[in-house]
Amino acid sequence: MTLHYSELPARKGRRFCFVGLLFIGLFSAVPVVAAPTADHSQFDALQVPFSDIEQINAACVGCHNVAEDQLHKTLHWQWDIALENGEQYGKLNVINAYHPNIASNSQACGSCHIGFGLAKKITDGIAPAAVDCLACHDTSGEYFYFRFHQDGAECAMCHDDGADAMKQRVKTQGEKYTLSLRAMAQSTGATSTATCGSCHFYDGGADGAKHGDLDSSLFDADFAVDVHMSADGADFTCSSCHQSIDHQLFGSRYQAHSVGDDQGVSALTGARATCVSCHGDRPMQDDKLNDHTDVIACQTCHIPTYARGGIATKTKWDWSTAGDLNRSKRPKVEVNSAGRVSYASQKGHMEYGENLKPVYRWFNGAMVFKAPGAEVNSDGVTLINEIQGSSQDGISKIFPFHQITSILPYDTQSQQLMPMNLAGRSRDAYWNGYNWPKSLKAGAKAAGIEFSGNFDFTESQMSWPLNHTVAPKEQALSCNACHGATSDGLLDEVEGLYIPGRRQHAWLDRYGVLALLVTFLGVAGHGTLRAYFGWRRKQL
Template sequence: MRFMRNSVLLLSAVVFLGASAFAAGDTAPGREMARQATKGKELWITADHSKFDALKQPFKSGPEVTKACLTCHTEAGHQFHKTIHWTWLDPKAEKELKVGKGGLVVNNFCINIQSNEPRCTSCHAGYGWKDKDFDFTSQEKIDCLVCHEQTGTYKKFPAGAGNPAPPPGKKFKGNGKFYAAPQWNKVAQSVGRPTRKNCGTCHFYGGGGDGVKHGDLDSSMLKPSKALDVHMGMDGQNFTCVRCHTTVKHDIAGRIYSTPAATERKSLLEDDLGSKIMCESCHSDRPHKSELGMKLNDHTDKLACQSCHIPTFARELPTKMWWDWSAAGKKKDGKPYVEKGEWGKPVYMTKKGDMRWEKNVVPEYYWFNGTIDTITAQTTIDPTKPVLVSKPVGSIEDRNSRIMPFKVHRGMTPYDKINKNMVIPHLFGKDNDAYWKGFNWEKSVTAGMKYAGLPFSGEVGFVETEFVYPTTHMVAPKENAVACEECHSKQGRLEKLTCFYMPGRDASAVVDAGGWSIVLASAVGVILHALGRIFMSGRKED
């Protein structure tokens, strides 16, 4: 039996060597397909907006700029109103469920937008979403500039309900920085295709800080090296976000809560504006070349490319991995305080509680078909075990599922002890009910739930929670891909996925017996062949 296990390990080693041999070359068909798919695809701006009279008029606000934009881009407003960037709701979900961060879905970061809009909508591509009365039908409230301006000077104010900084001539301090009003004509006349900086303005800083949420998206991706990301590396392919996140009628390709990422695994060569993004879009599902490399191709029907090619995330900047709201509220000398730890990141804040940050994090792995299942503040929970406020959907039986790497953010999050559901606290505001003002959980949750139109028993507890983010950025160079033995071993990366047999990790009497049978049959065959040769050799001499 030990011999058989060693044989299995030897086979794994051969596969690993094959992968190394392939890595030494540069002739993989997937790589060639990627070059073909992206060659000559860069779209250049065909208009100099600084010459447009409509953008030379004096502007005093963002909506005035948007109104001028719409005089040429007559359909853009209608298109954008249908996108998740505007609604913050899953367009595929039933409206009454209010699935999305603009609805009742909860996370274990700042929990929910309801009653906290002015702070949360700092990243909304609109102007003035400060409460539930925001006019989602107004085209002039769309913020064209946050995605398209190219001066780098346009900034949303952190608590401005999507508005930029105060009027001209005034400055206002927020998050330790001074914000001045935009030079409207200058930023309006600079517009072009979205860059990393445009996208990163929100997506690098989700959760209120650099690298807080995603782990594979932070400011290090603004000008990354190839070592950090082979696609976006300045010394590599130098892709912008929109190279992969292609767009049709302002609808940007990417994951949406309840919509699978791939039911049809199309190639970008077939459909360059596909609504879903997959590695196969450029690299196909047979990306590895050579006989030994072909063994790696046997993995693509069950293993996401990211599982091997993103060995760790948060490789340059730390990401938040733990947030304990139950510890919030402590003061020093009667005043709120912040305690910083490694990398200058806060490890305790009176406003937010205990936190833990990590770098070079090894992902956790789950079966995933592209759909994320979420819960809302209406969902009944079991507080005796960790609550999965979001979780990947998929299984080994699902043909569209692959083993995928994830960042899993954990924490202690408030819930209703009597009604057994997660709650929505009123965090932001100058009123005493706001937690960040009065530091009273009962008042905060009472106000937040009332605002959302939901019942609350009056008793707040805290439960451990888990929230997942698929890891798809920070793709490492081929030489840094996950080695075979990191999974094909005891206590390897996939030790929690026990629904299948994996050589090098698992033992099976049936497989071992089968292996012994093959070994014995091979040995008998060799012996019989040798005896036959000897016998025939003797007859020739006669």
């Protein structure tokens, strides 16, 4: 006899319903790769011989008719975001330690923008325009190269001036431009690590330069490099954690959840781009380790070092030394033993590092960023962004960071950091004329600030929170890494922190043993004397 659901006893029905809901809840927290519901090679609109990529995107929005409006409202399009405290952040408003601003470099920066035809000067926002759909949805692997070269992007923006290491990697990737634009359009599909990484892995001037935990090693990650993105691990793509609604992606560093956020994956909005949302706040089998999660972020132990994938990240950039030309008055490039550019006339001296230990700070998830024209710290290092949090606020946790030091230009009269005009056709662009006064004057004008004409260079520092390249649990920090006598001061710079078992001093140990010995001898001597005089009293 077949027993239908309606015939189940009430208790069994409730049990069946509970188990079903449990399975639905479990699987809703696991990224699922859905089968595509459309074959773009069959659409009539994509059968024509396209002459440029703008035509492709016009065909895309013919069907996806609300996508453009959605994207125009996102941080990816606007480079501008208003926080709850009223601050305006995003690439449009802040300064960084790499290519410090976009106000006068927007056309070069626009090579990664998901639209076309950015103005030469952008200060008030990016107007709605045609959206570049294939920037994120190409699956052929070739569109990215076509887009960059069609737009005439400055080679130095990504190739770090022809570094040998980059040349070798390009050689192993095979020939480019083997597909027609029509074939690229017909290969449209879901986003991937390759499409996200084509921009985010190469920003800051080279592969892996900027963040320290984002580079091309994640395209086909080893398990030891990243347990989440490795095919031998969870086999995630970027969107597994950075999910979206109406093209608005979650997990921006400007709108990051607090590190104290303990909410799980949402049934409505999906992943929250936090460790705890999937793993919970007590994920380990050892209760003593779980007791640390109230003050230690998951990343602190599980990203013990960064830049581990064989690709170095930048640790120092000295713009003050740029402009040194060869005997023929042409730009020159010097390469280090690892094949990375150590000096380029366009950029000055650069230093790199691999397998680096993070810098640790209290972090509540928020940062304060400097804007072009920010005042420099005349007494020391100018912080381009300031990490927010303390041991006393009840929500901060100890978090790992990548730090880069940059030597940047500033106005010696106003004591302001100066934006630089680097790229473009004008002779005012530094990469054309190698003239700092002209470059700084043009950059300041584009950013709407004054420049006195007097400048020098100052040391600055920028910090990036580390969230990617999570190592296997066997490589996580051990107890002795923080508590042992040989911890090498791992957390010494974290203020307001007491760690039992560290900072042992040999002289203190010797005096401690001596004190114990003196105490023992004193007690033993006192006891001996009491016993002796007690015996004497009995003899009298």
